Amino acid sequence: NKQVILKDYVSGNPKESDMYVTTSSIKLKVPQGSKAVLLKNLYLSCDPYLRIRMGRIQGSNVFTSFTPGSPLSGFGVAKVLDSGHPEFKEGDLVWGTTGWEEYSLITEPEQFFKIHHTDVPVSYYTGLLGMPGMTAFAGFHEVCSPKKGDRVFISAAAGAVGQLVGQFAKLMGCYVVGSVGSKEKVDLLKNKLGFDEAFNYKEEQDLDAALKRHFPEGIDIYFENVGGKMLDAVLLNMRPHGQISVCGLISHYNLNQPQGFSNLLSLIYNRIRMEGFVVFDYFHLYPNFLDMVIPYIREGKIVYLEDITQGLESAPAALVGLFSGRNVGKQVVLVSHE
Numbered sequence: 001n002k003q004v005i006l007k008d009y010v011s012g013n014p015k016e017s018d019m020y021v022t023t024s025s026i027k028l029k030v031p032q033g034s035k036a037v038l039l040k041n042l043y044l045s046c047d048p049y050l051r052i053r054m055g056r057i058q059g060s061n062v063f064t065s066f067t068p069g070s071p072l073s074g075f076g077v078a079k080v081l082d083s084g085h086p087e088f089k090e091g092d093l094v095w096g097t098t099g100w101e102e103y104s105l106i107t108e109p110e111q112f113f114k115i116h117h118t119d120v121p122v123s124y125y126t127g128l129l130g131m132p133g134m135t136a137f138a139g140f141h142e143v144c145s146p147k148k149g150d151r152v153f154i155s156a157a158a159g160a161v162g163q164l165v166g167q168f169a170k171l172m173g174c175y176v177v178g179s180v181g182s183k184e185k186v187d188l189l190k191n192k193l194g195f196d197e198a199f200n201y202k203e204e205q206d207l208d209a210a211l212k213r214h215f216p217e218g219i220d221i222y223f224e225n226v227g228g229k230m231l232d233a234v235l236l237n238m239r240p241h242g243q244i245s246v247c248g249l250i251s252h253y254n255l256n257q258p259q260g261f262s263n264l265l266s267l268i269y270n271r272i273r274m275e276g277f278v279v280f281d282y283f284h285l286y287p288n289f290l291d292m293v294i295p296y297i298r299e300g301k302i303v304y305l306e307d308i309t310q311g312l313e314s315a316p317a318a319l320v321g322l323f324s325g326r327n328v329g330k331q332v333v334l335v336s337h338e
């Protein structure tokens with residue numbers, strides 16, 4: 001069983017060499033009388049929060065640290081090979097938290113969702129139809145109260161979550177602008193994902209000026225994925241009673257010192273509601289989300305960009321690449337075909 005192992009706790013920028021790929025010779029099987037399932041992992045999802053779990057976590061009731069010397073784990077799509085659980089049978093396709101390895105023995109399979117729609121690429125259950133899709137849905141439709149005509153800004157807008165928030169906002173009749181880290185991504189937002197405007201934050205000397213150029217009347221909703229200087233600049237451009245959905249702060253995950261902000265008074269002066277959320281609190285809405293999104297996919301109203309690398313060996317580089325913006329769209333690792 002090939003596995004991706006965390007070498008030691010990570011501090012600062014993650015590197016490929018923080019992980020290694022090895023083969024374990026322990027034969028996995030479902031113990032007699034247990035409710036475990038044996039999975040063959042097909043696709044693994046590279047998500048920024050995995051970096052948080054690679055470090056020493058203090059004071060979080062959401063995540064625990066990975067154990068050095070053990071395989072990483074994260075969301076993935078898998079096929080059931082054997083099951084002691086009455087709700088799962090051999091051949092079922094599922095998504096949920098699995099090991100970064102070829103085969104995983106899961107002792108609590110109740111956390112897995114069964115995959116029923118197989119007329120869409122099954123890798124979508126790591127992204128559009130999985131945790132990132134739920135994140136976009138919850139963070140935009142549940143945390144914010146968007147309405148037609150709202151001016152919406154999204155950072156990390158070509159990624160797993162951002163590309164969907166932009167499309168959901170366009171479907172609601174909003175004006176949508178995204179920031180991304182390359183010209184290629186700017187072009188994708190404007191020409192493929194239907195954003196009204198996009199800019200490359202790496203080429204802007206002054207983020208405040210870039211935002212004023214795209215939002216002369218200010219921002220109603222900011223979908224926050226990055227934090228840092230972008231958040232500080234956004235605070236200067238929010239409209240009164242605007243909303244900030246704090247989904248992620250990727251520019252903070254590799255910092256050893258906390259990031260300070262200069263413009264927080266704007267929250268008060270402009271009566272802004274800024275709210276963080278954790279997608280796990282919204283998983284009970286997954287059926288509602290599918291009811292909304294599956295017809296959109298079938299009607300071609302939503303497209304989804306994926307960046308798929310081949311083989312478990314490619315997983316460390318794929319994960320590390322999230323922090324330099326190497327991924328174009330949702331970063332997925334293909335472990336095995338069905």
Ligand code: NDP
Nearest residue numbers: 048156159160161180181225247248249250251278279325
């Ligand atoms: P992405 O697919 O967007 O990948 C990360 C992207 O972030 C990179 O491609 C890069 O794009 C950008 N980025 C990386 N480092 C920086 C930096 N220092 N400053 C600015 N941009 C940077 O990831 P996801 O869509 O999966 O996740 C987006 C955010 O949502 C993350 O912060 C993640 O932690 C958060 N999240 C939160 C959840 C919740 O429950 N609250 C659930 C899921 C995700 P670019 O080229 O544009 O720089």
